[in-house]
Amino acid sequence: xxxxxxxxxxxxxxxxxxxxxxxxxxxxxxxxxxxxxxxxxxxxxxxxxxxxxxxxxxxxxxxxxxxxxxxxxxxxxxxxxxxxxxxxxxxxxxxxxxxxxxxxxxxxxxxxxxxxxxxxxxxxxxxxxxxxxxxxxxxxxxxxxxxxxxxxxxxxxxxxxxxxxxxxxxxxxxxxxxxxxxxxxxxxxxxxxxxxxxxxxxxxxxx
DNA sequence: ATCCCGAGGG
DNA sequence: CCCTCTGGAT
Numbered sequence: 001x002x003x004x005x006x007x008x009x010x011x012x013x014x015x016x017x018x019x020x021x022x023x024x025x026x027x028x029x030x031x032x033x034x035x036x037x038x039x040x041x042x043x044x045x046x047x048x049x050x051x052x053x054x055x056x057x058x059x060x061x062x063x064x065x066x067x068x069x070x071x072x073x074x075x076x077x078x079x080x081x082x083x084x085x086x087x088x089x090x091x092x093x094x095x096x097x098x099x100x101x102x103x104x105x106x107x108x109x110x111x112x113x114x115x116x117x118x119x120x121x122x123x124x125x126x127x128x129x130x131x132x133x134x135x136x137x138x139x140x141x142x143x144x145x146x147x148x149x150x151x152x153x154x155x156x157x158x159x160x161x162x163x164x165x166x167x168x169x170x171x172x173x174x175x176x177x178x179x180x181x182x183x184x185x186x187x188x189x190x191x192x193x194x195x196x197x198x199x200x201x202x203x204x205x206x207x
Numbered sequence: 208a209t210c211c212c213g214a215g216g217g
Numbered sequence: 218c219c220c221t222c223t224g225g226a227t
Contacts, residue, residue: 022223038224044214045223078212082225116225136223155224179223188221189217210227216220 003201004165007146010197011177014185018176020126022046027102027127028094029053032062034119035086040077048077059100062091086114104128117156131171135159138182139175145186145204 001009022037023046024030032053036045052073056062062070067088074080074087090112094100102123103109109120121134133139135155139162143149148165149158166174185192186204193199 020223034223035225037222039212039222040224041215041222043222076213078214078222079210079224080212082211086225114225118224122223134223137221138223175223183223208227211225213222215222217218 003147006201007148007198008166008170008174011174011181013197015177015180018173018180020122020176023049025053027123028059030127031090031102031115031119031123032087034122035090035114036074036077036083038083038114038119039079044077048074059091059094062087063095083114086112089113090115102127104130117159121159125172125175129172131168133159133162133166133171133175135162136179137188139178141188141207142178142182142186144207145191145202146198147201147203151207 020030021042022030022033024033029049033045033049036048055073056065065088067084070088071081071084074084077083093112094102098108104124106120106124109115109123110117118134118136121132124130125132125134135143135158140155140158143158143162144151144153149161153161163171185196191204193202193204196202
């Protein structure tokens with residue numbers, strides 16, 4: 001059995017139902033939650049959005065918000081000043097250019113402030129069901145440890161290699177399984193190598 | 208390459 | 218104390 005097949009089998013067995021853990025009720029809430037999740041655990045994001053989405057329900061609510069107030073409402077997560085500014089401007093752009101709707105193309109999404117390739121890929125994949133692999137810190141670390149990419153590959157290079165090696169109809173679920181694997185098992189610090197079924201395929205501790 | 212930046216874990 | 222968390226803009 002090939003390396004990729006082995007990895008997919010083990011991931012299927014470990015996390016049969018991995019999915020997006022950011023709580024959201026619509027595409028706009030998902031976009032906001034993903035923007036908030038940069039350098040922040042989704043647990044912290046969910047704790048925040050639980051109250052945030054009661055106060056800010058629509059793009060208009062963010063667009064019309066006083067920036068200083070919005071900053072204070074985001075104070076419990078990292079990078080809150082950047083995120084407040086980006087959310088307000090993003091919401092204004094949705095109203096002006098997209099009739100208040102979240103655009104469904106990569107190019108349009110990446111025009112929004114604070115939205116880069118990773119965030120756009122998550123929205124496309126999770127909300128619009130477009131096959132994408134969003135490479136975040138977990139996916140990058142796991143991919144490099146399991147030799148699906150070289151250590152000096154950029155995140156874009158990692159994404160290209162994953163798309164080439166993994167069947168397209170497996171991109172979405174495998175992405176989430178790699179997230180879970182990285183978050184709960186193959187952690188950045190002190191990974192659980194003892195009972196890891198992928199130990200033989202791994203270059204750790206050399207990254 | 209560097210900055211932004213709070214919460215949680217070890 | 219230090220490191221990490223589903224990054225993006227400059």
